[in-house]
Amino acid sequence: MSEDDRTRCRCAVLNVMSGEVAREYARYHLHVERTDGMGRQVHRCEESGVSWIEERRPSGYSEEVTVLRRAPD
Numbered sequence: 001m002s003e004d005d006r007t008r009c010r011c012a013v014l015n016v017m018s019g020e021v022a023r024e025y026a027r028y029h030l031h032v033e034r035t036d037g038m039g040r041q042v043h044r045c046e047e048s049g050v051s052w053i054e055e056r057r058p059s060g061y062s063e064e065v066t067v068l069r070r071a072p073d
C-alpha cells in the first residue's frame with residue numbers, strides 16, 4: 001500500500017473496514033477523538049468530519065481483528 005493510499009480520504013465511500021486496512025487507516029488518516037461509553041475508541045477524520053468507532057473482534061486465532069465502523073451521523 002503506498003503512502004498516498006494510506007492517507008487518502010475514503011470516509012465518504014466506506015462504511016466498515018477491518019484488519020490491516022483498518023489499523024493503517026486509523027493510524028495514518030484518523031485521529032483519536034474520545035472513548036465512548038462502552039470503552040471503544042472513537043476516531044475522527046478532520047478532512048470529512050466523519051467519526052469512526054473502533055471495535056476489536058476475536059479472529060478465531062490468537063490475535064484480535066480491528067474493525068472500524070463508520071459512526072451514524
Ligand SMILES: [Zn+2]
Pocket residue numbers: 008009010011012029045046047048050
Ligand atoms: Zn477521511
